[in-house]
Amino acid sequence: MLATEAAPLPIRRQLSAPAILRISLDAIIAVGSLLAVAAWFKQPFEGPYLILALIVFSLTFPGAIYTAGNLVALARDVLLNWFVVVLILLFFGYASGYLSLFPARMVLAWTAIVPGVVFLAHAAVPLLLPKVMAMEGLRRTAVIAGANELGAKLLHQIQGAPLLGIHLAGVFDDRRPERRAEMGGVPMLGNLSALADYVKAHSVELIYIALPMASQPRILNLLNRLRDTTASIYFVPDIFMFDLIQARVDTLNGIPVVAVCETPFFGFNGLVKTASDYVIAAAALILLSPLMLLIALAVKLGSSGPVLFRQRRYGVDGKEIVVYKFRTMSVLEDGADVRQATRYDERITSVGRFLRRTSLDELPQFINVLQGRMSVVGPRPHAVAHNEVYRKLIDGYMVRHKVKPGVTGWAQVNGFRGETDTVDKMKQRIEYDLAYLRSWSLRLDLVIILKTVFVLFGDKKAY
Numbered sequence: 001m002l003a004t005e006a007a008p009l010p011i012r013r014q015l016s017a018p019a020i021l022r023i024s025l026d027a028i029i030a031v032g033s034l035l036a037v038a039a040w041f042k043q044p045f046e047g048p049y050l051i052l053a054l055i056v057f058s059l060t061f062p063g064a065i066y067t068a069g070n071l072v073a074l075a076r077d078v079l080l081n082w083f084v085v086v087l088i089l090l091f092f093g094y095a096s097g098y099l100s101l102f103p104a105r106m107v108l109a110w111t112a113i114v115p116g117v118v119f120l121a122h123a124a125v126p127l128l129l130p131k132v133m134a135m136e137g138l139r140r141t142a143v144i145a146g147a148n149e150l151g152a153k154l155l156h157q158i159q160g161a162p163l164l165g166i167h168l169a170g171v172f173d174d175r176r177p178e179r180r181a182e183m184g185g186v187p188m189l190g191n192l193s194a195l196a197d198y199v200k201a202h203s204v205e206l207i208y209i210a211l212p213m214a215s216q217p218r219i220l221n222l223l224n225r226l227r228d229t230t231a232s233i234y235f236v237p238d239i240f241m242f243d244l245i246q247a248r249v250d251t252l253n254g255i256p257v258v259a260v261c262e263t264p265f266f267g268f269n270g271l272v273k274t275a276s277d278y279v280i281a282a283a284a285l286i287l288l289s290p291l292m293l294l295i296a297l298a299v300k301l302g303s304s305g306p307v308l309f310r311q312r313r314y315g316v317d318g319k320e321i322v323v324y325k326f327r328t329m330s331v332l333e334d335g336a337d338v339r340q341a342t343r344y345d346e347r348i349t350s351v352g353r354f355l356r357r358t359s360l361d362e363l364p365q366f367i368n369v370l371q372g373r374m375s376v377v378g379p380r381p382h383a384v385a386h387n388e389v390y391r392k393l394i395d396g397y398m399v400r401h402k403v404k405p406g407v408t409g410w411a412q413v414n415g416f417r418g419e420t421d422t423v424d425k426m427k428q429r430i431e432y433d434l435a436y437l438r439s440w441s442l443r444l445d446l447v448i449i450l451k452t453v454f455v456l457f458g459d460k461k462a463y
Contacts, residue, residue, distance in 0.1 A: 034053055
C-alpha cells in the first residue's frame with residue numbers, strides 16, 4: 001500500500017537469529033522462571049499469573065545486551081536492571097491490590113532466582129556466540145560499494161557487531177587505490193561495473209551502497225545493473241556521517257525527510273517523560289521535606305546570606321531559566337564570569353562543602369521540575385557564562401539543550417561530576433549527555449536515579 005499521508009516510515013533493525021535470542025534472554029528467563037516457580041509452589045498458571053507474565057515480558061523485552069568482560073560490572077548491571085523491574089511491579093501491584101494474589105514466598109523466590117539466571121546466561125553468551133555464528137545458514141554475505149570514509153565507517157560498525165550475522169566479502173570502488181579509504185583488511189573486489197556479476201556468481205545477499213549523494217548518475221547506473229539479482233540493497237546516505245540524535249525517517253505530505261537532530265521526547269514519549277517527572281519530583285519533595293528544612297536551617301546558621309542560591313542557566317532550546325540550589329558559598333556569582341568550584345575553594349562554606357560532596361545542595365531543583373523548567377534526569381545545566389565559553393569550543397555542545405536539564409544525568413553517574421577544569425573533560429561529559437539523548441527510555445531514567453543514590457556518597461570528584 002502506498003503512503004498518501006505524512007506518517008513515519010518504519011525503520012527496521014537488521015538482527016540475526018542469535019541477536020534476537022540475546023535481546024530476548026531477559027524476557028525468556030523472567031517469564032520462564034515465573035512459570036517454573038509457580039509450578040513449584042503448585043500455583044495454577046492462569047488469570048493473575050498470565051497478566052503478570054505479560055507485564056514482565058513488556059518490561060524486560062527487548063533486554064539489554066551486556067558485555068561480560070567484567071563480571072563484577074555485569075552482575076551490578078543485571079541486579080540494577082532487575083531491581084528497577086521489581087520496583088515497578090511492586091509499586092503497581094501494591095497500588096492495584098494485585099500483589100496480595102500471589103504467595104509472598106513464591107514472589108521472593110522468583111525475584112531472587114531471575115538475576116542469577118540472567119547473569120549466568122549473559123556470561124555464557126560470549127563463549128557460545130562464536131560457535132553459533134559459525135553454523136551454516138546463520139550468516140549473510142554482504143559487499144560494500146564505496147571505499148570512502150562512509151564505507152569505512154559502515155565496515156567498522158559491521159565488524160564490531162557480530163550479532164548482525166553479516167560476513168563482509170569485500171568492497172567495490174571505481175577510484176584509484178591512493179584515493180581509497182583504509183577498509184580494515186577487507187579485500188577490494190573490483191570496480192562498480194563488476195559488482196552485479198560478482199553478486200550473482202557468489203550468492204551475495206546484502207549490498208550496501210555507500211557512495212556520496214553527488215554520485216547520483218553512478219548510483220542509478222549501479223541500481224539498474226543490480227535489477228537482475230535477488231540481493232537486498234541498502235543505500236547509506238552520506239548525511240549519516242553527521243552525529244545524529246534520535247534520527248528517524250518521516251514523510252512530509254509524501255516527501256521523505258530525515259530527522260538528523262530531534263528530541264527523544266516526541267509525542268507519547270514526551271507525555272511519559274513529563275508525567276514521570278512530576279510524579280518523582282512531587283514524591284521526592286514530600287519525602288525529603290524534613291531533610292530540606294534541616295539543611296535550610298544549617299545553611300542559615302552556618303554563614304550570612306540567603307538559604308537558596310538562584311543562578312541563570314540554559315534550559316530546553318537554549319532559553320534562560322533560573323535554577324535553585326542551597327547556598328554553598330560565601331558569594332553569589334551569576335554574571336558574565338563565573339569561576340567553577342575547585343577542591344580547596346576558599347569560597348565554599350563549611351556546611352556547603354558537605355552539601356556539595358553529597359549533592360544535597362541540588363535538592364531544591366525538584367521545585368524547578370514541578371515548575372516545568374527542569375527534568376529529574378537529563379543533561380546537567382551549566383551556568384550561562386560557562387555555556388557561552390564551551391559552545392564555541394565543543395562541536396555539538398548546544399545539542400544537549402534539545403531537552404530540559406536534569407537534577408541528575410548519565411554523565412554524573414559515570415564519573416563526570418564536579419569540576420571540569422579542561423576542555424577534554426567537558427567534551428567527555430557532553431559525549432555522555434548526547435549518548436543519553438540517543439538512548440533514552442523510562443527504564444534508563446530509573447536506572448540513572450538509582451545509580452545516583454549510590455554515587456552520591458562514594459564520588460570523590462564532587463567538592
